[in-house]
Amino acid sequence: MDPTSRPLPTKIIMTNAFLKRTKKFEDAFFVGVKSTGTLHKSTCGVRKPGKKNMDFFSSAKVALDYGYRPCKVCHPMLPADITPDWIKNLLDKVDHDPEYKIRDSELAKQEIDPNKIRRWFKKHHNITFQGYLKFNRINHRFGNICYDKKLSVHQAYHTRKPLKQVAEDQGKYKEDENPKQWIAISRIETPIGPLLAGANEDGICLLEFTDRRMLETQIKILEKRLNAALYSGKSPYFKKLAKQINEYFSGKRTEFDIPLITPGTPFQKEVWNAITTVPFGKIRTYKQQSIQINNPKAVRAVGSANGDNRIAIIIPCHRIVGNNGALVGYGGGLWRKRFLLELENPNQTKMFV
Structure with a gap:
């Protein structure tokens, strides 16, 4: 813990x-x-x-x-x-x-x-x-959006100016600089810390532990690939997502049926799709994963694509382990990776280094 x-x-x-x-x-x-x-x-x-x-x-x-x-x-x-x-x-x-x-x-x-x-x-x-x-950077941006009613979502999230100054500058943003879509952001509590969830009109596009080291980078990549901006708000997908996540942690759910939005390169999408085929309670090595996608020499590239997965738990990259049984390569922290594997199969992690 x-x-x-x-x-x-x-x-x-x-x-x-x-x-x-x-x-x-x-x-x-x-x-x-x-x-x-x-x-x-x-x-x-x-x-x-x-x-x-x-x-x-x-x-x-x-x-x-x-x-x-x-x-x-x-x-x-x-x-x-x-x-x-x-x-x-x-x-x-x-x-x-x-x-x-x-x-x-x-x-x-x-x-x-x-x-x-x-x-x-x-x-x-x-x-x-x-x-x-x-x-501090992430929380201040979402805080601006939640609590400063004078600011538009786009201005609040992207500004680096003091709030009062931005409010005085309203109307100076060009229309063509606005994002094409919005991503609602919320937090979901779990026994191992809160998850930051993001959703657009089509489904869940972000589900990460809030203290993940690369979270800020992943948010920027997501915004760029979807030409979107994040705001703290509600989505019809959040209630169902929270329910299914709670069921997972209470041992009542082994699969998820939430629509996912996963922008990425063709190779990344292939790797992420392969991860979803690893059954609940089972594991797979990076080598086995590379063989599954018919690219056995791409072990390192597979590991990198795993690290770029922005949908924790549902795209279960925690089920991918090192060839020697080591618990390696999990953005949410190795203690969480062990917790999730033991949650799914209490006898499984006894073999891990």
């Missing part, structure tokens, strides 16, 4: 502690405010929301998984103990520019050791600094 999880106080205790800003609970839990999409420390001094608008989390990382973005008042990414100035300076930059990106090589030029900052974030939040930046 995700190591960031830990026991929480009761909901009543957490609610009262947040409303009263009880100091002894600082960093004991975190609060997500549904109406604003923001994440807060338990002692944050912002105006308190209604009790129905509160979500409680064991760590900031888990809250990021669920789409919340850090409050700029209480700075939940800064622990209650002494935080180094170089960390504070970096997070100040992120606060001022939610689209902030910086490579490890650029950190080194600023005399900041990338390994040092990686260790600090892993110690305090069980997430890398680059992983946090990715979460």
